[in-house]
Amino acid sequence: MNRLTHLPTLRIRPESRRDIHYRGKAHPAAAGDTIATALYANGVRIFGRSLKYHRPRGLYSLDGECGNTTMAVDGVPNVRTETVPARAGMTVKAQNVVGSAERDLLGFMDALSFAMPAGFYYKTMHKPAPVWPLAINRIRKQAGLGAIAPDFEITGVFDELYPRADVCVVGGGPAGMCAALAAAEAGLRVILLEARPWMGGFFDYRAAAHPGGGLLHERARELADQVEKAPTIRVFTSAAMTGAYHDNLITAVQQGGDDDPFDSRYLQIRAGAMVAATGCIERPLLFENNEKPGVMQVGCAHRLARTWGLMPGEKIAFSVGHDLGLEAALDLAELGGRVVCVADIREDGQDPALAAALAERRIPYFKGWVATEAQGRPTLGRAVFSTITGTVQKEFSCDALVASAGFTPVTGPLNTAGAKLAYDNHTGFFLPTDLPPKTHAAGRIMGLQDPLSLETSGRLAGLRAAADCGKRVDDAVRDAEAALASQPGPERGCKLVTAPVKGKKTFICFDEDTTLKNVKQAMAQGFDVPELIKRFTAAGTGPGQGGIPGHNLPLFVAQTQASPDKHPRPTTVRAPLVPPLLAEYAGTNHDMSKRTPVHESQAAAGGKMERIAVWNRARVFSKSKGAKAEIENVRTNVGMLDASTLGKFRIFGPDAVKALQRVYAGDMTKIPSKRMKYAAMCNDDGCLLDDGVIVKQGDAGANDFYFTASTGRAGQTVEWIRYHAKYENWDFHLVNLTDAYGVINLAGPNARKVLEKVADADVSNDAFPFMGYREFTVNQTIPVRAMRLGFVGELSYEFHVPSSWMQALWDVLAEAGAEFGIQNFGLEAQNTLRMEKGHVIIGSESEQRTNLLDLGLGFLWDRNKPEAKTVGAVALRQAEHQKGRLKLVGFRMAEPADRAPKDGSPIVDDRIRGYVCTARYSHALDMPVGMALVEDELTPEGTRLSIFEDGCEGNLIHGEIVSMPFYDPDGKRMRM
Amino acid sequence: MSLTLTCPICGERNGYEFRYGGEDKGPRPDRARLTPEQWCDYVHMNDCVAGVQKEWWFHRDGCGAWFTTHRDTRTGLETDGPDNAART
Structure with a gap:
């Protein structure tokens, strides 16, 4: 299609061409085109089919007010093609069609519309009951809009921004731009949101004269230029506001243009004050087939020509109710369009100059007439008009019918901000009567149409917003109020226009x-x-x-x-x-994970890295089933594990012990030097939150402690301790060292032989016994805090070193252990090893209701420190003799040939009596064993458990309660 | 969360940065004089006022302080500046 060129109002750059793909063909588009205008330029008139009746639908408003032109773009359904720019290589598909938009095989549905009255969906097809699932299946396939492929993954860059502003102006038309300028002149930071790709609003495409001189579109560019040059105004174009919330929090979604580094961007603006200057959309005229492709609104037709250089049709008819419609008819005629007739709903009240100009151009002009029916299939070919009373009729052949009854203010932004609206009979608008604090409205949403009034009302709103932000602008406000009062006020508007029809297809x-x-x-x-x-x-x-x-x-x-x-x-x-x-709400990738200092070494050694909470950790190294090789190497030789993800903290100061006493169940006044204390934290219900070890640092008298938390609790530990000390005014300092220190666990009967080779200290069993804590150097350089504990049930050391030393220590231990056949072991091996010892992992062996006593860890609770007001102590005392709690037990399989059940499987008889926590094949015992939480009646040894495994189809497997720990019950191996 | 809060150390910040710590219920009671029911009320029961309440917030993505502030639960707006942060 030939485009109009050399119009000063054009917003396309035809020299920057790109192709979009539709129906297997490349369609050229210009920079500045939306998908919809590009398709229109290529002769596409039917963009899709309607929801229920599969009626053809076409371009109607250009602002995305209806679903007529929603299409699937690059696999994303329901894209509003009127507002999304045409980008190179886009593939566009029509929606809700069988076949093509032009020849939809379900088009016959329209003829059946008589059978689908309002509410038919609710009232039919549910009796008899078996019909419903069949019917819903059929209806869902035929109705609905776009479909999304189940495996579809969206691509693109979704940015987000959280700016602050003193004043946020919504709408970049004349009123909005004047509001922004007024607030900026008062010295405020302003954000202006404009839904279209450029500012100018309804001045932008109009060639009528501005009462202040020049033409309207010239004035729009002049104001836009001032706004862009104002240093404190930040403009977001193509940014549609999505909502306003408490305290002027305003959200919007911005479409990226050719030069933007994002496809779309979520904006969340915290503003001191808001000005809504969102203008008007058009009020649709109601007549038969008022949505037939070819029927469009005044602004749509006018902007097609003026902004995109596309004449809406060969023969254009008008049925309008306002002067803007007459102006558009004249302007299209001026641009070379053939206007076949103009029907005006109004009997009188028109601008006489416009009426005279129509007469001068010999355009048939009918006052008090309205379109009653659009005819032609599938697109418009003829329109029927009649007097408003319906007594006389005329027909005109046309391929575009520009129809509009009046205007409807875009009050959504005010609605979401909490404004009250009331119907106003003069304008036919719902006008704001009660605006929330620091919220203002300006421009056409107030019913104004006169260009000068719009600008003044914008300026006034901007000044009032400035006053909200503490600026002294009383005089300027008074001047603006006086100016507005002297200018034309709200215009009388058409309320509602229904053509004299029955409304079957209206x-x-x-x-x-x-x-x-x-x-x-x-x-x-x-x-x-x-x-x-x-x-x-x-x-x-x-x-x-x-x-x-x-x-x-x-x-x-x-x-x-x-x-x-x-x-x-x-x-x-x-x-x-x-x-x-x-995806726009999801924004950029917020999912951040951490790597330990020896991540690369583990990956190079064949470690299968897995995401665990915020960390990446090695799950297994060997390929053997259930990490058997790694497990056996720890049991019989020596292995090493990266445990850097443990939470690590320092607490010191005169009242540090008081804080520890508050949160730990045990007695923290009794932490011996050079020894670890194993301790547990509960919540106020006595339920286990965390366990770890605490050691004393420095001199005997120093109130200085180093303690660990489990990986998952590391992030909340500081918050938790400070929370429970918040009323106390205690003097202590708490530092999170989790990322500052790394940890290596060296475990296995040969661990000491490895350590002896590198440690600058006596590490014999007498000098460094089980549960001991030592500080020494390795190879005369690496400062190490060494703890001897036995989570995996063997002779085992944990070395805590500054992160910068982790790699060195890792390499030193690997080299020293080489002659003994040291191997890495991963989390899977550790999990089985500790399970064989009956050691719990919080979250595996405990859930929200599990308290310290349920886990058999009552020895960690010191009941004789009431003055500490220990968190959870009261609840533990109350739970001590409570019946019906789930208790931790060990079990083996009743049939030795059975495999271990899946973690989490429920334990049942006629109801659920507990569930499996962790169960694995134990290579040390040569049979499957596990831990489970079961009701207290089931705890005696020898009790038979029936386990329901997911997918077992009723074939229960059985376990039998045995005592724990399964492996080395006396703990000799940890102490050797 | 369309909320801003004034941290006594960092100033007015976006509500996303904070974690709510509940209504201000006063120091932990001495358990010797309490029935189990009273203790349970202290831990679990809330006044849930529709109006101004004194409440605790933790500046999680900031300085790490717990502090109290007065907020109108109907509007989400602070009515008064924060009290001094708990020491530590």
Whole structure:
């Protein structure tokens, strides 16, 4: 299609060409094109099919107010093609069609619409009951909009930004730009959000004269230039506001342009004050087939020509209710379009200059006339007009019918901010009556149309917002108020225009295929409130979110009622005002993981790295089943494990012991020098949160301790301790050293032989016994805090070293152990090793309800320190004799040939009596064993457990309770 | 969470940075004089006022301080500056 060129209002750059793909063909688009305008330029008139009746749908508003032009783009369904820029290589598909948009095999549905009255979906097909699943399956396939492939993964860059501003102006039309300039002149930081890719609003594409001189589009560019040059105004274009929340928190989604490093961006703006200057959309005219491709709104037709250089049709008819429509008709004629007729709903009140200009151009002009039917299939070929009373008719052949009854203010931003709206009979608008604090409205949403009034009202709102932010602008506010009072006020507007038709195919909501007839049916059934009719007919619940029916529905209901509602109320508007993608809310990748200092060494040694909480850890090194080789090497020789993910903390200061006493169940006044104390933390219900060891550092009298927490609790430990000390005014300091220190666990009967080779200290069993703590150097350089403990049940050391020394120590131990055949072991091996010893891992052997006593760890609780007000102590005392708690037990399989059940399998008889925590094949015992939490009656040794494994289909497997630990019950190996 | 909070150390910050620590219930009671029910009430029961309440917040993604502030639960707005942070 030939485009109009050399218009000063054009927003495309045809020299920057890109192709988009539709129906197997490349369609050229220009920079500045949206997907919809690019397709229109290539002759596409039918963009998709409607939800219920599969009626063809085309370009209607250009601002995404209805689902007519939603399409699938690169696999993403329901993309609003009117607002998304055409990017190179995009693949576009029509939705809700079988075949193609032009020849939809389900097009016959339209002829069956008589069989689908309002609410038919709720009322039919549920009796007899077996029909429902079949029917719903069919209906869901035929109706609905786009489909998403189950394995579809979205690509693209989804950015996010959380800016602050003194004033946030929503809408970059004349009023919004003036508001932003006024606030910026007062010295404030301003953010301006504009949904279109450029500022200018309804000045942008108009060639009418501005009362202040020049043309409207020239004035728009002049204001936009000032805004862009203002150093304290930040402009976000292509940014549609999605909601306003408490305290002027404003959210928006921005589409990335050619030069932006993102595809879309989520904005969350914290503003001191908000100005809503969102202008108007058009109020659809209601007549038969008012959504047939070829029928479009005034702004759509006018902008197609002026902004994108596309004449909407060969023969253009108009049916309008406002001067903007007459202006558009004249302007299209001026640009070379053939305007076949202009019907004006109004009998009088037109701008005489416009009427005279129409006469001068010999355009047939009918006052008090309205379009009653659009004809032609599949697209428009002819339009029928009649007087408003319907007595006289005329027909015109046309391929574009520009129809618009009036204007509807875009009040969504005010609604979500909490403003109250009331119907105003003069303008036919819902106007704000009660604005929340620090929220202002300006421009066309107040009913103003005069260019100077719009600018003044914007300036006034900007100044009032500045006053909210503490600026002294009283004089300027008074001046602006006086100026506004002297300028033209709100114009009389068309309320609602329904052509004299029955309304069988008169659509009040395009997205949900809701006709006037449907609304009447709903009212006949007793639904008398727009809010209920909306639910029953689904009007306004589609992707356009009420853009088309938003104000027509309540007005039609009020007008049609037996006792008309004098105060029609709009249906509720909720965020998000435009539909964002989930990916836009998800934003950038927030998932951050950490690597230990010896991550690379482990990966190079064949470690299979796995994500565990925030960390990457080695699950297994060997390929043997159940990490058998690693386990056996630890049991018979020596292995090493990277345990750097343990939480590590220092607490010191005069009151450090008091803080430890508060959070640990044990008696923390009795921490001996050079020895570790094993301790547990509970919550106020006595349930186990964490366990770890504590050692004393420095001189005997120093209140200085180093302690560990489990990997999963490392992040919350500081918060927890400070929380429980918050009332006390204690003097202590707490430092999280988790990332500052790394840990290596050296375990196995040959561990001492390895250590002896490198340690600069006597590490014999007498000099460094079980549960001992020593500080020494390795190879005269590496400072090591060494702890001798036995989580895996063998002779075992933990070395805590500064992270920068981790790699060195790792290499030293690997080299020293080489002659003994030292091997890495991973978490899988550690899990089996500790399970054989009956050692618990919090979260595996405990859940939210499991307290210290349930786990058999009562020895960690010192009941004789009431003055410490220990967290959990009261609850533990109360739980001591409580019946019915789940207790930790060990079990083996009743049939030795059975394998270990899956972790988490429930233990049942006629009900669930517990569940398996960890169960593994024990190579040391040569049979499967495990730990389980079971009801206290099931705890005696020899009790038979019936285990229900996922997928067992009722074939229970059986275990038998045995005493723990399974391996080395006397603990001789840890002490050797 | 459309909320800002004023940390006594870091100043007014986005609510995302904080963790809620519950209503201010006063220091831990001395358990010797308490029935189990009273203890349970202290730990688990809340007033849930619709209005201004004194409450604890932790500046998790910041300085790591626990502090109290007064907030109107109906509007989410602070009505008064923060009290001094708990020491430590």
